[in-house]
Amino acid sequence: MAYPPAARSSPPRQPSVKVILTSADVQRVVDRIAHQILEKTQGAADTVLLGVPTRGAPLARRLAARINAFEGISVPVGVLDITLYRDDLRRNATRAVGPTQLPPGGIDGMRVILVDDVLFSGRTVRAALDALGDLGRPASVQLAVLVDRGHRQLPIRADYVGKNIPTALAESVKVTLAETDDVDEVRLYAEGAHS
Amino acid sequence: MIRHLLSGADLDADTALQILDTAAEMAAVSGREVKKLPALRGRTVVNLFYEDSTRTRISFEAAAKRLSADVINFSAKGSSVAKGESLKDTALTLQAMGADAVVVRHPASGAPHRLADWVDGSVVNAGDGTHEHPTQALLDAYTMRSRLGRLAGLSVAVVGDVLHSRVARSNVLLLSTLGAKVTLVGPPTLIPVDIAAALAPGTDVCYDLDAVLPSADVVMMLRVQRERMGDSYFPSAREYARRYGLDGARMRRLPEHAIVMHPGPMNRGMEITPEVADSPRSTIVEQVANGVSVRMAVLYLLLGGNNR
Numbered sequence: 001m002a003y004p005p006a007a008r009s010s011p012p013r014q015p016s017v018k019v020i021l022t023s024a025d026v027q028r029v030v031d032r033i034a035h036q037i038l039e040k041t042q043g044a045a046d047t048v049l050l051g052v053p054t055r056g057a058p059l060a061r062r063l064a065a066r067i068n069a070f071e072g073i074s075v076p077v078g079v080l081d082i083t084l085y086r087d088d089l090r091r092n093a094t095r096a097v098g099p100t101q102l103p104p105g106g107i108d109g110m111r112v113i114l115v116d117d118v119l120f121s122g123r124t125v126r127a128a129l130d131a132l133g134d135l136g137r138p139a140s141v142q143l144a145v146l147v148d149r150g151h152r153q154l155p156i157r158a159d160y161v162g163k164n165i166p167t168a169l170a171e172s173v174k175v176t177l178a179e180t181d182d183v184d185e186v187r188l189y190a191e192g193a194h195s
Numbered sequence: 196m197i198r199h200l201l202s203g204a205d206l207d208a209d210t211a212l213q214i215l216d217t218a219a220e221m222a223a224v225s226g227r228e229v230k231k232l233p234a235l236r237g238r239t240v241v242n243l244f245y246e247d248s249t250r251t252r253i254s255f256e257a258a259a260k261r262l263s264a265d266v267i268n269f270s271a272k273g274s275s276v277a278k279g280e281s282l283k284d285t286a287l288t289l290q291a292m293g294a295d296a297v298v299v300r301h302p303a304s305g306a307p308h309r310l311a312d313w314v315d316g317s318v319v320n321a322g323d324g325t326h327e328h329p330t331q332a333l334l335d336a337y338t339m340r341s342r343l344g345r346l347a348g349l350s351v352a353v354v355g356d357v358l359h360s361r362v363a364r365s366n367v368l369l370l371s372t373l374g375a376k377v378t379l380v381g382p383p384t385l386i387p388v389d390i391a392a393a394l395a396p397g398t399d400v401c402y403d404l405d406a407v408l409p410s411a412d413v414v415m416m417l418r419v420q421r422e423r424m425g426d427s428y429f430p431s432a433r434e435y436a437r438r439y440g441l442d443g444a445r446m447r448r449l450p451e452h453a454i455v456m457h458p459g460p461m462n463r464g465m466e467i468t469p470e471v472a473d474s475p476r477s478t479i480v481e482q483v484a485n486g487v488s489v490r491m492a493v494l495y496l497l498l499g500g501n502n503r
Binding site: 081085089094095 | 213216217220221223227228229231232233234495496497499500501
């Protein structure tokens with residue numbers, strides 16, 4: 001989930017939408033990140049992929065599947081819901097809490113790779129780091145995102161980036177995935193078109 | 196989201212299920228290394244108890260603390276209430292202290308409703324007189340769902356002193372909303388006339404416990420309140436136990452999957468025998484553990500956002 005979350009309604013004007021990554025692009029990017037994880041972690045030993053809902057969760061499962069396809073290594077996958085750790089809880093109506101599922105082996109002493117769709121302000125990642133601290137003590141934490149759109153509000157960076165998209169603050173980036181939205185795509189909405 | 200939780204009737208099916216689903220996530224916290232969530236940091240929850248209670252007060256206190264709220268415990272004994280302060284003045288004091296939520300138990304039916312008019316924060320009814328106890332009904336529903344996998348279509352027998360039971364009232368309201376079929380069982384003196392129709396259409400009344408056992412998915416035993424025993428609602432404690440107590444022989448007449456519940460505190464040997472209370476069918480200890488999760492969910496959903 002992007003943070004602030006991208007709205008779910010479809011855009012009112014078609015010309016203000018630009019497709020940044022097509023379905024084939026998304027697959028290539030996921031493949032590349034899977035390779036990069038294998039390279040950077042020297043074979044993904046003692047590694048856990050934790051997806052941040054909504055779209056980080058299927059991305060984490062895809063990365064694990066690709067890593068398995070490339071090198072036959074099965075990396076544990078989990079879901080980390082960060083709702084209760086958000087710093088804007090009391091600015092909005094009560095948010096529904098989603099499930100958190102850690103792999104059976106837990107995260108203690110593991111290399112945890114957080115997976116999310118869009119890296120924006122960095123606040124989601126901050127919340128995820130707080131949540132991780134309450135769940136155990138990983139040996140290290142890394143971050144993989146499909147899209148980095150800039151405009152960080154916290155000193156946070158990603159270890160694996162699918163695509164850097166320079167954006168204006170008023171623009172919004174929307175990732176859709178087959179698992180959650182029927183189609184793999186990354187779109188950029190112009191100012192005011194998608195709010 | 197609702198602002199107060201005063202009655203089982205405040206909850207529609209969607210809201211009730213949202214509370215149960217949230218409670219399921221909250222339950223995971225008790226198995227973690229750090230049994231605390233930051234969601235209610237900086238919020239103040241006041242436990243305002245005009246009646247003795249151990250499990251409900253402790254349960255609310257644990258729930259609030261696990262969500263990082265600050266908890267102020269206020270019991271009528273040893274407070275200004277003992278000096279004659281009215282509920283309203285106490286409420287205004289709490290208001291001045293900035294309570295975000297007031298969890299209230301009071302011997303007078305309807306006291307939490309009055310309180311809700313006087314304070315800005317959320318009011319949670321933790322038991323008012325013989326009226327309602329909605330979080331107990333929620334934790335009972337949660338326990339049924341986690342043991343039996345569903346609520347819709349369940350056959351639930353609520354057995355005992357329905358007349359004085361706030362647990363029974365809240366359960367009838369909530370369980371009917373969630374699609375379960377409730378049968379109230381007890382001596383005619385302890386089941387108010389027309390209560391079934393008044394609370395929820397579709398609720399049955401039966402004066403014979405043995406008749407409902409073979410088809411019950413859940414048997415919920417109510418506490419026989421000792422202070423009522425002198426009031427001649429039934430001839431003697433032994434006769435009550437014989438006709439409406441759940442013993443091993445009766446338990447074996449239940450379907451294989453059926454569970455036995457009790458809101459506690461129980462009178463072993465009166466409405467329930469030790470054999471039943473300690474059997475694997477009994478969910479009495481689970482109910483206490485589930486109480487914390489459900490109350491966490493209620494406090495989070497009432498206080499977690501800017502709902503006012």
